[in-house]
Amino acid sequence: MGDLSGCRIAWIGTGVMGLPMCGHLIAGGAQATVFTRTKAKAGPLIDQGAAWAGSPADAARAADAVFTMVGYPDDVREVYFGASGVLAGVRRGAVLIDMTTTEPALAVRIAAAAAEAGASALDAPVSGGDVGARNATLSIMVGGDAAALERVRPLLETLGRTIVHEGPAGSGQHTKLCNQIVIAGTMIGVCESLLYARRAGLDAERMLESIRGGAAGCWTLDNLAPRVLKGDFAPGFLIEHFVKDMGLALDEAARMPLAMPGLALVRQLYLAAAAQGDGRAGTHALFRALDRLSKGSGA
Protein backbone atom coordinates (compact mmCIF):
# COMPACT_ATOMS: atom_id res chain seq x y z
CA MET A 1 0.00 0.00 0.00
CA GLY A 2 1.50 3.34 -1.07
CA ASP A 3 1.77 6.39 1.18
CA LEU A 4 -1.31 8.54 0.74
CA SER A 5 -0.45 11.18 3.34
CA GLY A 6 -1.26 14.59 1.99
CA CYS A 7 -4.19 13.22 -0.05
CA ARG A 8 -7.40 14.94 0.95
CA ILE A 9 -10.37 12.78 0.07
CA ALA A 10 -14.12 12.87 0.54
CA TRP A 11 -16.01 9.61 0.89
CA ILE A 12 -19.78 9.44 0.49
CA GLY A 13 -21.63 6.23 1.24
CA THR A 14 -20.36 3.91 3.96
CA GLY A 15 -22.31 0.70 3.45
CA VAL A 16 -20.97 -2.84 3.23
CA MET A 17 -18.66 -1.81 0.37
CA GLY A 18 -17.86 1.82 1.13
CA LEU A 19 -16.95 1.34 4.77
CA PRO A 20 -13.96 -0.99 4.30
CA MET A 21 -12.88 0.81 1.13
CA CYS A 22 -12.69 4.20 2.82
CA GLY A 23 -10.99 2.48 5.73
CA HIS A 24 -8.17 1.30 3.45
CA LEU A 25 -7.56 4.85 2.21
CA ILE A 26 -7.42 6.23 5.76
CA ALA A 27 -5.09 3.39 6.78
CA GLY A 28 -2.93 4.34 3.80
CA GLY A 29 -2.58 7.88 5.13
CA ALA A 30 -5.34 9.81 3.35
CA GLN A 31 -7.15 12.60 5.22
CA ALA A 32 -10.81 11.72 4.80
CA THR A 33 -14.01 13.66 5.24
CA VAL A 34 -17.04 11.41 5.18
CA PHE A 35 -20.76 11.78 4.66
CA THR A 36 -23.41 9.11 4.69
CA ARG A 37 -27.17 9.17 5.23
CA THR A 38 -27.01 7.41 8.59
CA LYS A 39 -24.16 8.98 10.53
CA ALA A 40 -23.80 6.01 12.87
CA LYS A 41 -22.63 3.89 9.95
CA ALA A 42 -19.60 6.15 9.54
CA GLY A 43 -18.59 5.60 13.18
CA PRO A 44 -15.68 3.23 12.52
CA LEU A 45 -14.20 5.71 10.02
CA ILE A 46 -14.53 8.62 12.43
CA ASP A 47 -12.80 6.43 15.02
CA GLN A 48 -10.03 5.94 12.44
CA GLY A 49 -9.63 9.74 12.22
CA ALA A 50 -12.04 10.80 9.48
CA ALA A 51 -13.83 14.14 9.71
CA TRP A 52 -17.62 14.27 9.40
CA ALA A 53 -19.46 16.55 6.97
CA GLY A 54 -23.13 17.45 7.06
CA SER A 55 -23.66 17.08 3.31
CA PRO A 56 -21.97 15.80 0.16
CA ALA A 57 -21.18 19.43 -0.77
CA ASP A 58 -19.44 20.03 2.57
CA ALA A 59 -17.52 16.76 2.28
CA ALA A 60 -16.33 17.68 -1.20
CA ARG A 61 -15.26 21.24 -0.42
CA ALA A 62 -11.65 20.59 0.57
CA ALA A 63 -11.11 17.30 -1.26
CA ASP A 64 -8.81 16.54 -4.16
CA ALA A 65 -10.64 13.28 -4.78
CA VAL A 66 -14.32 12.68 -4.03
CA PHE A 67 -15.49 9.06 -3.85
CA THR A 68 -19.14 8.02 -3.98
CA MET A 69 -20.36 4.49 -3.30
CA VAL A 70 -24.11 4.56 -2.78
CA GLY A 71 -27.03 2.32 -3.73
CA TYR A 72 -29.20 3.18 -6.68
CA PRO A 73 -28.99 5.61 -9.62
CA ASP A 74 -31.45 7.95 -7.86
CA ASP A 75 -29.09 8.09 -4.88
CA VAL A 76 -26.24 8.96 -7.22
CA ARG A 77 -28.33 11.74 -8.81
CA GLU A 78 -29.18 13.18 -5.40
CA VAL A 79 -25.57 12.94 -4.15
CA TYR A 80 -24.19 14.77 -7.18
CA PHE A 81 -26.96 17.08 -8.34
CA GLY A 82 -28.93 17.74 -5.13
CA ALA A 83 -28.97 21.23 -3.58
CA SER A 84 -26.20 20.13 -1.17
CA GLY A 85 -24.68 17.71 -3.65
CA VAL A 86 -21.06 17.11 -4.56
CA LEU A 87 -21.23 19.47 -7.52
CA ALA A 88 -22.30 22.32 -5.23
CA GLY A 89 -19.05 21.95 -3.27
CA VAL A 90 -16.44 20.55 -5.63
CA ARG A 91 -13.07 22.35 -5.93
CA ARG A 92 -11.56 23.20 -9.31
CA GLY A 93 -9.11 20.45 -10.26
CA ALA A 94 -10.71 17.78 -8.10
CA VAL A 95 -11.46 14.29 -9.41
CA LEU A 96 -14.91 12.82 -8.72
CA ILE A 97 -15.01 9.03 -8.65
CA ASP A 98 -18.37 7.29 -8.64
CA MET A 99 -17.89 3.65 -7.71
CA THR A 100 -21.62 2.85 -7.61
CA THR A 101 -22.93 0.59 -10.36
CA THR A 102 -25.23 2.98 -12.19
CA GLU A 103 -26.41 4.17 -15.62
CA PRO A 104 -23.69 4.83 -18.21
CA ALA A 105 -25.67 7.89 -19.31
CA LEU A 106 -25.60 9.23 -15.76
CA ALA A 107 -21.81 8.81 -15.72
CA VAL A 108 -21.63 10.90 -18.90
CA ARG A 109 -23.85 13.56 -17.34
CA ILE A 110 -21.71 13.72 -14.18
CA ALA A 111 -18.55 14.01 -16.30
CA ALA A 112 -20.04 16.93 -18.22
CA ALA A 113 -21.13 18.71 -15.04
CA ALA A 114 -17.72 18.14 -13.46
CA ALA A 115 -16.00 19.64 -16.50
CA GLU A 116 -18.22 22.73 -16.22
CA ALA A 117 -17.08 23.10 -12.60
CA GLY A 118 -13.43 22.82 -13.64
CA ALA A 119 -13.15 19.31 -12.22
CA SER A 120 -12.94 15.78 -13.70
CA ALA A 121 -15.12 12.73 -13.14
CA LEU A 122 -14.52 9.01 -13.46
CA ASP A 123 -17.04 6.21 -13.37
CA ALA A 124 -15.33 3.37 -11.55
CA PRO A 125 -17.68 0.55 -10.58
CA VAL A 126 -16.15 -2.56 -9.09
CA SER A 127 -16.51 -6.29 -8.99
CA GLY A 128 -15.36 -8.56 -6.23
CA GLY A 129 -18.11 -7.95 -3.69
CA ASP A 130 -17.80 -7.30 0.02
CA VAL A 131 -14.92 -9.77 0.28
CA GLY A 132 -13.01 -7.88 -2.42
CA ALA A 133 -13.77 -4.59 -0.66
CA ARG A 134 -12.47 -5.89 2.67
CA ASN A 135 -9.38 -7.50 1.17
CA ALA A 136 -8.70 -4.66 -1.32
CA THR A 137 -8.78 -7.15 -4.18
CA LEU A 138 -11.51 -5.46 -6.21
CA SER A 139 -11.47 -5.22 -9.97
CA ILE A 140 -12.08 -1.54 -10.83
CA MET A 141 -13.46 -0.66 -14.27
CA VAL A 142 -12.77 2.96 -15.07
CA GLY A 143 -14.38 5.24 -17.62
CA GLY A 144 -13.46 8.87 -18.22
CA ASP A 145 -10.41 11.02 -18.78
CA ALA A 146 -7.18 8.98 -18.75
CA ALA A 147 -5.12 11.81 -17.19
CA ALA A 148 -7.59 12.10 -14.30
CA LEU A 149 -7.28 8.36 -13.75
CA GLU A 150 -3.50 8.65 -13.51
CA ARG A 151 -3.84 11.31 -10.82
CA VAL A 152 -5.97 9.09 -8.60
CA ARG A 153 -4.39 5.74 -9.52
CA PRO A 154 -2.49 5.44 -6.18
CA LEU A 155 -5.83 5.78 -4.39
CA LEU A 156 -7.51 3.16 -6.59
CA GLU A 157 -4.54 0.82 -6.19
CA THR A 158 -5.18 0.95 -2.46
CA LEU A 159 -8.70 -0.39 -3.10
CA GLY A 160 -8.27 -3.01 -5.78
CA ARG A 161 -5.98 -5.35 -7.62
CA THR A 162 -7.04 -4.75 -11.22
CA ILE A 163 -7.56 -1.18 -12.42
CA VAL A 164 -8.41 -0.95 -16.12
CA HIS A 165 -9.15 2.20 -18.13
CA GLU A 166 -12.01 1.07 -20.34
CA GLY A 167 -12.55 4.22 -22.40
CA PRO A 168 -14.46 7.52 -22.16
CA ALA A 169 -17.05 8.42 -19.50
CA GLY A 170 -19.61 5.66 -19.10
CA SER A 171 -17.23 2.88 -20.21
CA GLY A 172 -16.61 1.73 -16.66
CA GLN A 173 -20.36 1.33 -16.17
CA HIS A 174 -20.77 -0.45 -19.50
CA THR A 175 -18.00 -2.86 -18.54
CA LYS A 176 -19.57 -3.57 -15.17
CA LEU A 177 -22.87 -4.29 -16.91
CA CYS A 178 -21.05 -6.74 -19.23
CA ASN A 179 -19.85 -8.47 -16.07
CA GLN A 180 -23.39 -8.73 -14.72
CA ILE A 181 -24.74 -10.04 -18.05
CA VAL A 182 -22.27 -12.94 -17.95
CA ILE A 183 -23.14 -13.68 -14.32
CA ALA A 184 -26.86 -13.79 -15.13
CA GLY A 185 -26.11 -16.55 -17.64
CA THR A 186 -23.82 -18.60 -15.43
CA MET A 187 -26.30 -18.30 -12.58
CA ILE A 188 -29.31 -19.67 -14.45
CA GLY A 189 -27.18 -22.43 -15.95
CA VAL A 190 -25.79 -23.49 -12.59
CA CYS A 191 -29.11 -23.27 -10.73
CA GLU A 192 -31.05 -25.22 -13.37
CA SER A 193 -28.30 -27.81 -13.50
CA LEU A 194 -28.33 -28.32 -9.72
CA LEU A 195 -32.09 -28.58 -9.71
CA TYR A 196 -32.01 -31.13 -12.53
CA ALA A 197 -29.37 -33.13 -10.67
CA ARG A 198 -31.42 -33.22 -7.50
CA ARG A 199 -34.65 -34.22 -9.26
CA ALA A 200 -32.78 -36.88 -11.26
CA GLY A 201 -31.52 -38.40 -8.01
CA LEU A 202 -27.86 -37.73 -8.71
CA ASP A 203 -25.24 -37.24 -6.05
CA ALA A 204 -24.84 -33.54 -6.86
CA GLU A 205 -21.41 -33.19 -5.24
CA ARG A 206 -20.12 -35.99 -7.40
CA MET A 207 -21.68 -34.40 -10.46
CA LEU A 208 -19.96 -31.09 -9.64
CA GLU A 209 -16.62 -32.87 -9.30
CA SER A 210 -17.09 -34.35 -12.77
CA ILE A 211 -18.02 -31.18 -14.59
CA ARG A 212 -16.19 -28.32 -12.89
CA GLY A 213 -12.85 -28.93 -14.60
CA GLY A 214 -14.26 -28.77 -18.14
CA ALA A 215 -16.23 -26.52 -20.47
CA ALA A 216 -18.93 -25.99 -17.82
CA GLY A 217 -16.36 -24.62 -15.39
CA CYS A 218 -17.16 -21.24 -13.88
CA TRP A 219 -16.76 -19.17 -10.73
CA THR A 220 -20.43 -19.69 -9.88
CA LEU A 221 -20.06 -23.48 -10.04
CA ASP A 222 -16.95 -23.39 -7.84
CA ASN A 223 -18.12 -20.83 -5.29
CA LEU A 224 -21.92 -20.76 -5.18
CA ALA A 225 -23.02 -24.28 -6.19
CA PRO A 226 -21.61 -25.82 -2.98
CA ARG A 227 -23.52 -23.22 -0.94
CA VAL A 228 -26.74 -24.05 -2.80
CA LEU A 229 -26.27 -27.74 -1.99
CA LYS A 230 -25.76 -26.87 1.69
CA GLY A 231 -28.93 -24.73 1.64
CA ASP A 232 -26.87 -21.64 2.50
CA PHE A 233 -28.43 -18.70 0.67
CA ALA A 234 -26.80 -15.87 2.62
CA PRO A 235 -25.44 -13.08 0.42
CA GLY A 236 -22.70 -12.65 -1.24
CA PHE A 237 -24.46 -10.30 -3.56
CA LEU A 238 -28.08 -9.35 -2.86
CA ILE A 239 -30.79 -10.35 -5.34
CA GLU A 240 -32.33 -6.86 -5.09
CA HIS A 241 -29.05 -5.28 -6.22
CA PHE A 242 -28.65 -7.77 -9.02
CA VAL A 243 -32.20 -7.01 -10.20
CA LYS A 244 -31.20 -3.34 -10.35
CA ASP A 245 -28.03 -4.03 -12.33
CA MET A 246 -29.79 -6.28 -14.84
CA GLY A 247 -32.43 -3.57 -15.26
CA LEU A 248 -29.72 -1.01 -16.03
CA ALA A 249 -28.24 -3.30 -18.68
CA LEU A 250 -31.62 -4.00 -20.27
CA ASP A 251 -32.57 -0.30 -20.32
CA GLU A 252 -29.25 0.59 -21.86
CA ALA A 253 -29.56 -2.19 -24.43
CA ALA A 254 -33.09 -1.08 -25.31
CA ARG A 255 -31.65 2.30 -26.29
CA MET A 256 -29.08 0.75 -28.66
CA PRO A 257 -31.48 -1.05 -29.57
CA LEU A 258 -30.27 -4.52 -28.66
CA ALA A 259 -32.46 -7.46 -27.63
CA MET A 260 -31.00 -9.61 -24.84
CA PRO A 261 -33.55 -12.40 -24.43
CA GLY A 262 -31.40 -14.38 -22.00
CA LEU A 263 -30.83 -11.49 -19.63
CA ALA A 264 -34.48 -10.43 -19.86
CA LEU A 265 -35.67 -13.89 -18.84
CA VAL A 266 -33.18 -14.20 -15.99
CA ARG A 267 -34.23 -10.82 -14.64
CA GLN A 268 -37.89 -11.87 -14.69
CA LEU A 269 -37.05 -14.98 -12.70
CA TYR A 270 -35.12 -12.86 -10.21
CA LEU A 271 -38.09 -10.52 -9.92
CA ALA A 272 -40.15 -13.60 -9.03
CA ALA A 273 -37.53 -14.60 -6.46
CA ALA A 274 -37.73 -11.11 -4.93
CA ALA A 275 -41.53 -11.21 -4.98
CA GLN A 276 -41.37 -14.50 -3.09
CA GLY A 277 -39.36 -12.81 -0.35
CA ASP A 278 -35.78 -13.52 -1.41
CA GLY A 279 -34.76 -9.98 -2.36
CA ARG A 280 -32.18 -9.85 0.41
CA ALA A 281 -30.91 -13.37 -0.15
CA GLY A 282 -27.80 -14.07 -2.22
CA THR A 283 -28.05 -14.28 -6.00
CA HIS A 284 -27.70 -18.07 -5.86
CA ALA A 285 -31.15 -18.18 -4.20
CA LEU A 286 -32.40 -18.17 -7.80
CA PHE A 287 -32.19 -21.94 -7.22
CA ARG A 288 -34.96 -21.64 -4.64
CA ALA A 289 -37.26 -19.70 -6.98
CA LEU A 290 -36.73 -22.29 -9.73
CA ASP A 291 -37.33 -25.10 -7.25
CA ARG A 292 -40.64 -23.55 -6.13
CA LEU A 293 -41.62 -23.05 -9.77
CA SER A 294 -41.87 -26.83 -10.25
CA LYS A 295 -43.22 -27.83 -6.88
CA GLY A 296 -46.83 -28.67 -6.05
CA SER A 297 -48.41 -26.65 -3.26
CA GLY A 298 -51.39 -29.00 -3.06
CA ALA A 299 -51.61 -32.44 -1.50
Added chain:
Amino acid sequence: MGDLSGCRIAWIGTGVMGLPMCGHLIAGGAQATVFTRTKAKAGPLIDQGAAWAGSPADAARAADAVFTMVGYPDDVREVYFGASGVLAGVRRGAVLIDMTTTEPALAVRIAAAAAEAGASALDAPVSGGDVGARNATLSIMVGGDAAALERVRPLLETLGRTIVHEGPAGSGQHTKLCNQIVIAGTMIGVCESLLYARRAGLDAERMLESIRGGAAGCWTLDNLAPRVLKGDFAPGFLIEHFVKDMGLALDEAARMPLAMPGLALVRQLYLAAAAQGDGRAGTHALFRALDRLSKGSGA
Protein backbone atom coordinates in the same frame (compact mmCIF):
# COMPACT_ATOMS: atom_id res chain seq x y z
CA MET B 1 -0.85 -45.63 -20.10
CA GLY B 2 -1.30 -49.12 -18.67
CA ASP B 3 -0.69 -52.33 -20.63
CA LEU B 4 -3.92 -53.44 -22.25
CA SER B 5 -2.54 -56.46 -24.11
CA GLY B 6 -4.92 -59.37 -23.80
CA CYS B 7 -7.93 -57.01 -23.73
CA ARG B 8 -10.29 -57.81 -26.56
CA ILE B 9 -12.44 -54.83 -27.36
CA ALA B 10 -15.06 -53.89 -29.93
CA TRP B 11 -15.37 -50.27 -31.02
CA ILE B 12 -18.42 -48.98 -32.85
CA GLY B 13 -18.47 -45.44 -34.24
CA THR B 14 -15.25 -43.87 -35.48
CA GLY B 15 -16.12 -40.21 -35.91
CA VAL B 16 -14.20 -37.19 -34.63
CA MET B 17 -14.40 -38.55 -31.06
CA GLY B 18 -14.38 -42.31 -31.57
CA LEU B 19 -11.44 -42.47 -33.94
CA PRO B 20 -8.76 -41.07 -31.62
CA MET B 21 -10.28 -42.79 -28.58
CA CYS B 22 -10.14 -46.25 -30.15
CA GLY B 23 -6.66 -45.37 -31.37
CA HIS B 24 -5.49 -44.83 -27.76
CA LEU B 25 -6.77 -48.27 -26.75
CA ILE B 26 -5.01 -49.98 -29.66
CA ALA B 27 -1.83 -48.03 -28.88
CA GLY B 28 -2.17 -49.27 -25.29
CA GLY B 29 -2.15 -52.88 -26.50
CA ALA B 30 -5.85 -53.74 -26.83
CA GLN B 31 -6.96 -56.06 -29.65
CA ALA B 32 -9.75 -54.14 -31.34
CA THR B 33 -12.49 -55.11 -33.75
CA VAL B 34 -14.20 -52.08 -35.24
CA PHE B 35 -17.45 -51.33 -37.00
CA THR B 36 -18.66 -48.03 -38.32
CA ARG B 37 -21.26 -47.04 -40.91
CA THR B 38 -18.68 -45.74 -43.40
CA LYS B 39 -15.82 -48.26 -43.48
CA ALA B 40 -13.34 -45.76 -44.91
CA LYS B 41 -13.53 -43.77 -41.65
CA ALA B 42 -12.09 -46.75 -39.78
CA GLY B 43 -9.06 -46.88 -42.10
CA PRO B 44 -6.54 -45.38 -39.65
CA LEU B 45 -7.57 -47.93 -37.00
CA ILE B 46 -7.26 -50.86 -39.41
CA ASP B 47 -3.81 -49.52 -40.31
CA GLN B 48 -3.06 -49.59 -36.57
CA GLY B 49 -3.97 -53.30 -36.51
CA ALA B 50 -7.72 -53.35 -35.76
CA ALA B 51 -9.90 -56.06 -37.31
CA TRP B 52 -13.00 -55.07 -39.26
CA ALA B 53 -16.48 -56.46 -38.56
CA GLY B 54 -19.51 -56.27 -40.85
CA SER B 55 -21.97 -55.41 -38.07
CA PRO B 56 -22.12 -54.37 -34.41
CA ALA B 57 -23.11 -57.97 -33.55
CA ASP B 58 -20.04 -59.35 -35.29
CA ALA B 59 -17.79 -56.76 -33.65
CA ALA B 60 -19.16 -57.65 -30.23
CA ARG B 61 -18.91 -61.43 -30.58
CA ALA B 62 -15.39 -61.95 -29.22
CA ALA B 63 -15.07 -58.78 -27.13
CA ASP B 64 -14.79 -58.45 -23.36
CA ALA B 65 -15.61 -54.74 -23.63
CA VAL B 66 -17.81 -53.19 -26.32
CA PHE B 67 -17.56 -49.42 -26.82
CA THR B 68 -20.10 -47.38 -28.72
CA MET B 69 -19.63 -43.72 -29.67
CA VAL B 70 -22.20 -42.76 -32.25
CA GLY B 71 -24.33 -39.68 -32.99
CA TYR B 72 -27.95 -39.60 -31.89
CA PRO B 73 -30.17 -41.70 -29.62
CA ASP B 74 -31.71 -43.38 -32.68
CA ASP B 75 -28.23 -44.48 -33.75
CA VAL B 76 -27.67 -45.92 -30.29
CA ARG B 77 -30.97 -47.80 -30.45
CA GLU B 78 -30.07 -49.27 -33.85
CA VAL B 79 -26.52 -50.19 -32.76
CA TYR B 80 -27.75 -52.04 -29.65
CA PHE B 81 -31.21 -53.33 -30.53
CA GLY B 82 -31.05 -53.69 -34.35
CA ALA B 83 -31.19 -57.18 -35.94
CA SER B 84 -27.38 -57.14 -36.19
CA GLY B 85 -26.94 -55.04 -33.09
CA VAL B 86 -24.52 -55.42 -30.20
CA LEU B 87 -27.05 -57.32 -28.11
CA ALA B 88 -27.38 -59.97 -30.85
CA GLY B 89 -23.67 -60.74 -30.53
CA VAL B 90 -22.63 -59.93 -26.97
CA ARG B 91 -20.74 -62.57 -24.92
CA ARG B 92 -21.77 -63.50 -21.41
CA GLY B 93 -19.67 -61.51 -18.98
CA ALA B 94 -18.88 -58.71 -21.42
CA VAL B 95 -19.20 -55.03 -20.47
CA LEU B 96 -21.01 -52.72 -22.89
CA ILE B 97 -19.94 -49.06 -22.64
CA ASP B 98 -22.00 -46.44 -24.43
CA MET B 99 -20.05 -43.18 -24.58
CA THR B 100 -22.60 -41.37 -26.75
CA THR B 101 -24.54 -38.58 -25.06
CA THR B 102 -28.03 -40.01 -25.11
CA GLU B 103 -31.26 -40.48 -23.13
CA PRO B 104 -30.87 -41.64 -19.52
CA ALA B 105 -33.92 -43.89 -20.05
CA LEU B 106 -32.19 -45.51 -23.02
CA ALA B 107 -29.16 -46.22 -20.82
CA VAL B 108 -31.46 -47.95 -18.33
CA ARG B 109 -33.02 -50.00 -21.14
CA ILE B 110 -29.61 -51.07 -22.45
CA ALA B 111 -28.51 -52.05 -18.95
CA ALA B 112 -31.61 -54.22 -18.53
CA ALA B 113 -31.11 -55.92 -21.91
CA ALA B 114 -27.43 -56.51 -21.15
CA ALA B 115 -28.32 -58.13 -17.84
CA GLU B 116 -30.73 -60.48 -19.63
CA ALA B 117 -27.87 -61.48 -21.93
CA GLY B 118 -25.60 -62.18 -18.94
CA ALA B 119 -23.55 -59.05 -19.61
CA SER B 120 -23.23 -55.60 -17.99
CA ALA B 121 -23.69 -52.13 -19.42
CA LEU B 122 -22.34 -48.73 -18.46
CA ASP B 123 -23.42 -45.33 -19.74
CA ALA B 124 -20.23 -43.30 -19.95
CA PRO B 125 -20.64 -40.03 -21.85
CA VAL B 126 -17.70 -37.66 -21.88
CA SER B 127 -16.86 -33.99 -21.83
CA GLY B 128 -13.71 -32.42 -23.20
CA GLY B 129 -14.54 -32.47 -26.90
CA ASP B 130 -12.35 -33.53 -29.79
CA VAL B 131 -9.27 -32.04 -28.09
CA GLY B 132 -9.92 -34.13 -24.98
CA ALA B 133 -10.45 -37.22 -27.16
CA ARG B 134 -7.14 -36.67 -28.99
CA ASN B 135 -5.18 -35.89 -25.82
CA ALA B 136 -6.92 -38.53 -23.69
CA THR B 137 -7.93 -35.87 -21.18
CA LEU B 138 -11.67 -36.51 -21.27
CA SER B 139 -13.89 -36.38 -18.21
CA ILE B 140 -15.91 -39.62 -18.21
CA MET B 141 -19.20 -39.71 -16.31
CA VAL B 142 -20.18 -43.31 -15.59
CA GLY B 143 -23.55 -44.75 -14.67
CA GLY B 144 -24.25 -48.43 -13.97
CA ASP B 145 -22.86 -51.30 -11.96
CA ALA B 146 -19.78 -50.29 -9.93
CA ALA B 147 -18.14 -53.74 -10.27
CA ALA B 148 -18.44 -53.57 -14.07
CA LEU B 149 -16.79 -50.15 -13.97
CA GLU B 150 -13.85 -51.54 -12.01
CA ARG B 151 -13.32 -54.25 -14.63
CA VAL B 152 -13.03 -51.73 -17.46
CA ARG B 153 -11.39 -48.92 -15.50
CA PRO B 154 -7.93 -49.48 -17.06
CA LEU B 155 -9.53 -49.01 -20.48
CA LEU B 156 -11.32 -45.82 -19.44
CA GLU B 157 -8.15 -44.49 -17.82
CA THR B 158 -6.52 -44.78 -21.22
CA LEU B 159 -9.19 -42.43 -22.63
CA GLY B 160 -9.65 -39.80 -19.96
CA ARG B 161 -8.29 -38.06 -16.92
CA THR B 162 -11.36 -37.98 -14.68
CA ILE B 163 -13.47 -41.11 -14.34
CA VAL B 164 -16.33 -40.74 -11.85
CA HIS B 165 -18.96 -43.32 -10.94
CA GLU B 166 -22.11 -41.21 -10.70
CA GLY B 167 -24.62 -43.86 -9.63
CA PRO B 168 -26.91 -46.48 -11.24
CA ALA B 169 -27.60 -46.86 -14.97
CA GLY B 170 -28.51 -43.50 -16.53
CA SER B 171 -26.53 -41.46 -13.98
CA GLY B 172 -23.68 -40.88 -16.41
CA GLN B 173 -26.14 -39.46 -18.94
CA HIS B 174 -27.87 -37.33 -16.30
CA THR B 175 -24.49 -35.92 -15.26
CA LYS B 176 -23.54 -35.12 -18.84
CA LEU B 177 -26.86 -33.31 -19.26
CA CYS B 178 -26.10 -31.28 -16.10
CA ASN B 179 -22.85 -30.28 -17.81
CA GLN B 180 -24.71 -29.15 -20.93
CA ILE B 181 -27.28 -27.19 -18.88
CA VAL B 182 -24.50 -25.14 -17.27
CA ILE B 183 -22.85 -24.54 -20.64
CA ALA B 184 -26.13 -23.28 -22.12
CA GLY B 185 -26.21 -20.63 -19.40
CA THR B 186 -22.60 -19.55 -19.67
CA MET B 187 -22.92 -19.39 -23.45
CA ILE B 188 -25.92 -17.03 -23.53
CA GLY B 189 -24.36 -14.87 -20.83
CA VAL B 190 -21.04 -14.57 -22.64
CA CYS B 191 -22.57 -14.00 -26.08
CA GLU B 192 -25.02 -11.33 -24.88
CA SER B 193 -22.24 -9.65 -22.95
CA LEU B 194 -19.92 -9.51 -25.97
CA LEU B 195 -22.71 -8.18 -28.12
CA TYR B 196 -23.55 -5.52 -25.56
CA ALA B 197 -19.87 -4.54 -25.35
CA ARG B 198 -19.59 -4.17 -29.09
CA ARG B 199 -22.79 -2.12 -29.42
CA ALA B 200 -21.75 0.08 -26.48
CA GLY B 201 -18.48 0.85 -28.24
CA LEU B 202 -16.28 -0.78 -25.61
CA ASP B 203 -12.87 -2.25 -26.31
CA ALA B 204 -14.11 -5.81 -25.80
CA GLU B 205 -10.65 -7.29 -25.17
CA ARG B 206 -10.09 -4.79 -22.39
CA MET B 207 -13.53 -5.56 -20.96
CA LEU B 208 -12.69 -9.29 -20.95
CA GLU B 209 -9.43 -8.60 -19.15
CA SER B 210 -11.37 -6.72 -16.45
CA ILE B 211 -14.04 -9.31 -15.81
CA ARG B 212 -12.49 -12.73 -16.41
CA GLY B 213 -10.75 -12.96 -13.05
CA GLY B 214 -13.91 -12.35 -11.02
CA ALA B 215 -17.40 -13.72 -10.45
CA ALA B 216 -18.09 -13.69 -14.21
CA GLY B 217 -15.12 -15.97 -14.84
CA CYS B 218 -15.84 -19.10 -16.86
CA TRP B 219 -14.31 -21.48 -19.37
CA THR B 220 -16.48 -20.00 -22.11
CA LEU B 221 -15.19 -16.48 -21.42
CA ASP B 222 -11.58 -17.68 -21.42
CA ASN B 223 -11.76 -20.02 -24.40
CA LEU B 224 -14.60 -19.00 -26.69
CA ALA B 225 -15.01 -15.23 -26.18
CA PRO B 226 -11.63 -14.49 -27.81
CA ARG B 227 -12.67 -16.59 -30.82
CA VAL B 228 -15.96 -14.69 -31.08
CA LEU B 229 -14.07 -11.40 -31.11
CA LYS B 230 -11.82 -12.71 -33.90
CA GLY B 231 -14.88 -13.83 -35.89
CA ASP B 232 -13.71 -17.46 -35.69
CA PHE B 233 -16.81 -19.64 -35.39
CA ALA B 234 -15.25 -22.99 -36.30
CA PRO B 235 -16.27 -25.84 -33.98
CA GLY B 236 -15.31 -26.89 -31.08
CA PHE B 237 -18.63 -28.41 -30.45
CA LEU B 238 -21.28 -28.32 -33.19
CA ILE B 239 -24.48 -26.36 -32.66
CA GLU B 240 -26.53 -29.26 -34.06
CA HIS B 241 -25.13 -31.61 -31.42
CA PHE B 242 -25.73 -29.08 -28.67
CA VAL B 243 -29.33 -28.67 -29.83
CA LYS B 244 -29.71 -32.44 -29.50
CA ASP B 245 -28.24 -32.52 -25.98
CA MET B 246 -30.39 -29.62 -24.75
CA GLY B 247 -33.42 -31.41 -26.19
CA LEU B 248 -32.54 -34.55 -24.23
CA ALA B 249 -32.28 -32.54 -21.02
CA LEU B 250 -35.57 -30.76 -21.62
CA ASP B 251 -37.40 -34.00 -22.47
CA GLU B 252 -36.00 -35.67 -19.39
CA ALA B 253 -36.92 -32.67 -17.22
CA ALA B 254 -40.45 -32.65 -18.65
CA ARG B 255 -40.88 -36.19 -17.35
CA MET B 256 -39.82 -35.21 -13.78
CA PRO B 257 -41.68 -32.73 -14.27
CA LEU B 258 -39.22 -29.85 -13.97
CA ALA B 259 -39.45 -26.52 -15.80
CA MET B 260 -36.11 -25.15 -17.01
CA PRO B 261 -37.01 -21.78 -18.56
CA GLY B 262 -33.39 -20.77 -19.11
CA LEU B 263 -32.42 -23.91 -20.97
CA ALA B 264 -35.65 -23.83 -23.00
CA LEU B 265 -34.96 -20.28 -24.18
CA VAL B 266 -31.34 -20.99 -25.03
CA ARG B 267 -32.34 -24.03 -27.06
CA GLN B 268 -34.87 -21.96 -29.01
CA LEU B 269 -32.17 -19.44 -29.86
CA TYR B 270 -29.87 -22.24 -30.97
CA LEU B 271 -32.66 -23.65 -33.14
CA ALA B 272 -32.83 -20.21 -34.75
CA ALA B 273 -29.05 -20.25 -35.23
CA ALA B 274 -29.32 -23.67 -36.91
CA ALA B 275 -32.24 -22.47 -39.07
CA GLN B 276 -30.08 -19.55 -40.18
CA GLY B 277 -27.46 -22.00 -41.41
CA ASP B 278 -25.12 -22.26 -38.41
CA GLY B 279 -25.92 -25.85 -37.40
CA ARG B 280 -22.38 -26.97 -38.18
CA ALA B 281 -20.71 -23.93 -36.66
CA GLY B 282 -19.33 -23.96 -33.12
CA THR B 283 -21.63 -23.34 -30.16
CA HIS B 284 -20.19 -19.83 -29.72
CA ALA B 285 -21.85 -18.89 -33.05
CA LEU B 286 -24.86 -18.18 -30.85
CA PHE B 287 -23.29 -14.72 -30.85
CA ARG B 288 -24.00 -14.45 -34.56
CA ALA B 289 -27.66 -15.41 -34.17
CA LEU B 290 -28.09 -12.84 -31.39
CA ASP B 291 -26.31 -10.23 -33.48
CA ARG B 292 -28.65 -10.83 -36.45
CA LEU B 293 -31.64 -10.69 -34.09
CA SER B 294 -31.02 -6.97 -33.49
CA LYS B 295 -29.81 -5.94 -36.91
CA GLY B 296 -31.85 -4.20 -39.59
CA SER B 297 -32.04 -5.93 -42.95
CA GLY B 298 -33.60 -2.86 -44.59
CA ALA B 299 -32.00 0.40 -45.61
